[in-house]
Amino acid sequence: RRLKGRGVWRYKDVIAGEYNKIVTLDEGNTPLIKSRKYDKTYFKFEGANPTGSFKDRGMTVAISSALSLNYKIVVAASTGNTAASAAAYSSRAGLKSFIVLPKGKVALGKLAQSILYGTVIIEVDGSFDIAMNSVMKLYRDHKIVYPLNSFNPWRLEGQKTIAYEIVEDIGVPDNVIVPVGNAGNIYAIWKGFNELLEGGLIDKVPRMIGIQAEGAAPIAKALEKGLEQPEFVDSPDTIASAIRIGKPVNWKKAIKAMKSSKGFAVYVSDNEIITAQQELARREGVGAEPASAAAYAGYLKLLSSKKIEESEKSVVILTGHALKDPDIMIKAEAKRILVNPEHIDQVILGDQI
Numbered sequence: 508r509r510l511k512g513r514g515v516w517r518y519k520d521v522i523a524g525e526y527n528k529i530v531t532l533d534e535g536n537t538p539l540i541k542s543r544k545y546d547k548t549y550f551k552f553e554g555a556n557p558t559g560s561f562k563d564r565g566m567t568v569a570i571s572s573a574l575s576l577n578y579k580i581v582v583a584a585s586t587g588n589t590a591a592s593a594a595a596y597s598s599r600a601g602l603k604s605f606i607v608l609p610k611g612k613v614a615l616g617k618l619a620q621s622i623l624y625g626t627v628i629i630e631v632d633g634s635f636d637i638a639m640n641s642v643m644k645l646y647r648d649h650k651i652v653y654p655l656n657s658f659n660p661w662r663l664e665g666q667k668t669i670a671y672e673i674v675e676d677i678g679v680p681d682n683v684i685v686p687v688g689n690a691g692n693i694y695a696i697w698k699g700f701n702e703l704l705e706g707g708l709i710d711k712v713p714r715m716i717g718i719q720a721e722g723a724a725p726i727a728k729a730l731e732k733g734l735e736q737p738e739f740v741d742s743p744d745t746i747a748s749a750i751r752i753g754k755p756v757n758w759k760k761a762i763k764a765m766k767s768s769k770g771f772a773v774y775v776s777d778n779e780i781i782t783a784q785q786e787l788a789r790r791e792g793v794g795a796e797p798a799s800a801a802a803y804a805g806y807l808k809l810l811s812s813k814k815i816e817e818s819e820k821s822v823v824i825l826t827g828h829a830l831k832d833p834d835i836m837i838k839a840e841a842k843r844i845l846v847n848p849e850h851i852d853q854v855i856l857g858d859q860i
């Protein structure tokens with residue numbers, strides 16, 4: 508059937524909810540980049556969204572819902588990307604927005620975006636989980652505030668379109684590898700595949716594989732130990748600040764997505780994340796922020812432990828753009844040479860002149 512609309516709203520018929528006003532920045536329809544190194548592996552580059560992360564897919568739906576339901580105030584706790592996206596879309600909608608951030612723990616690019624789009628920035632001492640708790644309490648006590656976090660199901664309705672786009676591009680992969688923080692996105696993507704399965708449009712759901720950072724891995728560790736419920740982490744720690752989350756709100760949904768698709772979760776170290784980020788950039792030409800590089804680090808780890816095969820079709824979800832976190836990029840080993848401008852020919856051509 509021919510689909511009307513663009514990006515996320517191309518799938519309007521399957522996005523639950525009524526929207527009499529749609530607030531869009533033409534999000535979605537992101538590149539699916541074939542790996543140079545691995546023949547059957549693709550990178551879904553969510554950094555190409557309007558504010559540079561997959562959050563825009565959910566935000567266009569959530570903000571449209573807020574506006575359609577006549578809310579005037581929106582609020583989100585964030586490690587940075589949700590904040591940048593919420594700030595942009597609420598500006599476009601003319602809504603008053605507040606974002607709650609863990610002070611000093613948000614990557615520079617994301618903080619700069621939030622300032623640029625003109626939201627009110629509320630900082631709390633402590634981790635993202637504390638910020639998240641305060642937003643949930645605010646919402647429970649004052650229903651006139653519209654919450655933009657991923658416990659809001661309309662966010663996930665937008666994010667599930669990642670699955671629809673992948674299927675349209677390359678059919679059903681064997682593995683979909685997703686970085687996990689608050690654990691909404693892996694569930695949203697699984698939901699998309701599952702709907703296509705139930706609709707008879709595909710014949711299987713890919714294994715949903717979650718990747719966490721070692722110091723913030725309650726879900727991966729729970730699955731590893733066979734626990735029914737994760738042991739939450741009080742002081743989560745990783746350089747991948749986007750997924751520095753100790754108490755993922757959507758843990759139940761994420762575990763359901765992984766178990767029912769015969770998937771699983773693993774964690775990677777900060778060193779593996781940095782190495783993967785550089786490998787992605789230097790061998791593939793793809794710039795992803797550390798949390799996204801964690802997914803690639805997980806993919807490499809699973810290949811070397813033979814938990815997945817190079818011959819399987821895999822999609823690695825690169826959730827955010829490298830520019831989000833300049834402090835990490837600038838620490839990388841670089842070739843920088845100071846020369847007299849008259850001598851650049853010698854530097855570039857060496858013996859050839």
Ligand code: F0G
Pocket residue numbers: 560562584585586587588589590657686687688689690691692693749750796798799826827
């Ligand atoms: N990758 C990036 C770049 C993210 O910003 C996030 C979450 C994730 C992965 C994990 O997605 O939470 O659905 O499991 N960032 C949130 C934020 C928490 O506030 O921007 P998840």
